[in-house]
Amino acid sequence: MPTTRSKIDIIYQPIQSELGQVDQSLRNLGGSESQHIKHLLGYLFDRGGKGLRPALTLLSSKLFNNKVNHNAVTMATAVELLHIATLVHDDTIDDSSIRRGKQTISKRWDSNIAILVGDYVFATSATIVCTTGNLRVVHRFSETIMELSSGQLMEYLKSHDPTPNREEYLTRIYLKTASLFRTALETGALLSEAPESALKHLVDYGYNLGMAFQIVDDILDVEATEKEMGKSVGNDLLQGVLTLPTIIFLEENPNDDSIAKFFGSKGNPEHLKQIISRIQSSDIIERCYSEAQRYCYKAKTSLRNFPKSDALTSLEKLVEFVMERRR
Amino acid sequence: MPTTRSKIDIIYQPIQSELGQVDQSLRNLGGSESQHIKHLLGYLFDRGGKGLRPALTLLSSKLFNNKVNHNAVTMATAVELLHIATLVHDDTIDDSSIRRGKQTISKRWDSNIAILVGDYVFATSATIVCTTGNLRVVHRFSETIMELSSGQLMEYLKSHDPTPNREEYLTRIYLKTASLFRTALETGALLSEAPESALKHLVDYGYNLGMAFQIVDDILDVEATEKEMGKSVGNDLLQGVLTLPTIIFLEENPNDDSIAKFFGSKGNPEHLKQIISRIQSSDIIERCYSEAQRYCYKAKTSLRNFPKSDALTSLEKLVEFVMERRR
Numbered sequence: 001m002p003t004t005r006s007k008i009d010i011i012y013q014p015i016q017s018e019l020g021q022v023d024q025s026l027r028n029l030g031g032s033e034s035q036h037i038k039h040l041l042g043y044l045f046d047r048g049g050k051g052l053r054p055a056l057t058l059l060s061s062k063l064f065n066n067k068v069n070h071n072a073v074t075m076a077t078a079v080e081l082l083h084i085a086t087l088v089h090d091d092t093i094d095d096s097s098i099r100r101g102k103q104t105i106s107k108r109w110d111s112n113i114a115i116l117v118g119d120y121v122f123a124t125s126a127t128i129v130c131t132t133g134n135l136r137v138v139h140r141f142s143e144t145i146m147e148l149s150s151g152q153l154m155e156y157l158k159s160h161d162p163t164p165n166r167e168e169y170l171t172r173i174y175l176k177t178a179s180l181f182r183t184a185l186e187t188g189a190l191l192s193e194a195p196e197s198a199l200k201h202l203v204d205y206g207y208n209l210g211m212a213f214q215i216v217d218d219i220l221d222v223e224a225t226e227k228e229m230g231k232s233v234g235n236d237l238l239q240g241v242l243t244l245p246t247i248i249f250l251e252e253n254p255n256d257d258s259i260a261k262f263f264g265s266k267g268n269p270e271h272l273k274q275i276i277s278r279i280q281s282s283d284i285i286e287r288c289y290s291e292a293q294r295y296c297y298k299a300k301t302s303l304r305n306f307p308k309s310d311a312l313t314s315l316e317k318l319v320e321f322v323m324e325r326r327r
Numbered sequence: 328m329p330t331t332r333s334k335i336d337i338i339y340q341p342i343q344s345e346l347g348q349v350d351q352s353l354r355n356l357g358g359s360e361s362q363h364i365k366h367l368l369g370y371l372f373d374r375g376g377k378g379l380r381p382a383l384t385l386l387s388s389k390l391f392n393n394k395v396n397h398n399a400v401t402m403a404t405a406v407e408l409l410h411i412a413t414l415v416h417d418d419t420i421d422d423s424s425i426r427r428g429k430q431t432i433s434k435r436w437d438s439n440i441a442i443l444v445g446d447y448v449f450a451t452s453a454t455i456v457c458t459t460g461n462l463r464v465v466h467r468f469s470e471t472i473m474e475l476s477s478g479q480l481m482e483y484l485k486s487h488d489p490t491p492n493r494e495e496y497l498t499r500i501y502l503k504t505a506s507l508f509r510t511a512l513e514t515g516a517l518l519s520e521a522p523e524s525a526l527k528h529l530v531d532y533g534y535n536l537g538m539a540f541q542i543v544d545d546i547l548d549v550e551a552t553e554k555e556m557g558k559s560v561g562n563d564l565l566q567g568v569l570t571l572p573t574i575i576f577l578e579e580n581p582n583d584d585s586i587a588k589f590f591g592s593k594g595n596p597e598h599l600k601q602i603i604s605r606i607q608s609s610d611i612i613e614r615c616y617s618e619a620q621r622y623c624y625k626a627k628t629s630l631r632n633f634p635k636s637d638a639l640t641s642l643e644k645l646v647e648f649v650m651e652r653r654r
Contacts, residue, residue, distance in 0.1 A: 123472035130466035145450035
């Protein structure tokens, strides 16, 4: 059975050389900056990552004329930069120690450096997008930065509120995750001058894939053991954040106050274990997977009118890949 | 003798109504966001301020056809937003308590909220600029965000280094201050379709005005008493930052280790007082003012080929205003 890494390599095969260019562009950034800043950027960009978001831009562009538009390579670089900038600030807020196998910027240096490096990378991403010369793309990209930060802000402001609110959850995961998935697809297509109808289908695909991706992420946080995730389990609850599994748990147990108590206390690890274990032993996880599956189905459906191609096959396989992240 | 406030009101007179529109736009922001986010933005934008940067954009636009282009009003709003976003992150990094007479976001809420609100405001400014439909303006604006953050990053990374470096200082104050002054002028002119030669003069004006402005700011930090500044004196040294007065002090006293000691220690307030008092009793402050005056002279010279107009008079008077911020 192929490993996760080799599976994704097969999916990325049609855009392998362009992904290499994106990687190279990232490594070349900050060339005109001082040694200190170059060193920081080098540290930040010399990290592995799934490269999922830039791959989406490249595959989307390649759907048209079976060729990745050269501006789509620039765009894919900007998309990855934006993702990295978001991670730098998120890790600072969550006080995380490790990202992509290396110390986070806020741990390796300090949170002030992390704020400023994040700002610099945000601005770099927006500047790079301008070189595509496509104002519609530039506008959508700026809007996406707004959506990402408003999603994070919403999550932080609502944290430690034990009232389940599914609608608010769906808005929040659109803003913090699906928005950039959508933009990755949308801009790749726009730069390949896709017709509006095709564009709409790719926007739908991106939205639905992003929603499924985040739901699976939220499931993994309560499902996996620490060893499997490479990070602590129940991290969302520790941050005071309700996600689909805990929202369903609260919907089904309206009089249960264990989460409210956990949010109200200093976060007793024993209580956390008990909540997680009650979720694991119920059918909640299966129901969350069904919800993710529904988004995946919609994502696949959005692709059905495109003519067969390598890029299309990869987009189809990515939908399965998102679901296969489960144990 | 007119007060500072009435002086600036006279200077802003030709663009009074447009400045009112900028203020209104700021108050209307975040309309589609949740109550929580709206409340935060309301707190942030309901604060006085000199409005210097948006005024520069409006005056620059009005130099051409004696009319402020409607896109320049949008641009002026974005310029002020960008300035506000920068202040939110800077205050978080400097751990400042008060800004424009109100508690900073990081003190009123916390530093995580401040990071996210700053990001949101950065992104909002960039999104608003896109609505001007002018890609050159959008590109320059994104570059400016990069310059601002790279200036702050440089300042932070070099902090507590007691080696005087005038060249590095000038680069740093261009990046963190003069860059946005320049962009405010440049974009106002671009949106009024100014000829390239006029554009170049306004870029020069903005650069020189911004340099003078920051040098005066740096002088005030060592010159004024706490009462006059409304903030603590010697704040730059407290943050470990060398500015022109302390750079000249170190150039003249190469064997003096009082600043190095101060940077190396926990920051004894008695030592700080002694350093400040030695600077105040020397001719260093006068020499710094001469340096600022040189930039002001260049700023005024850049305006000499423009035909007489109300907007031109205001730009000329702003140069004097920057110098009159001295005691």
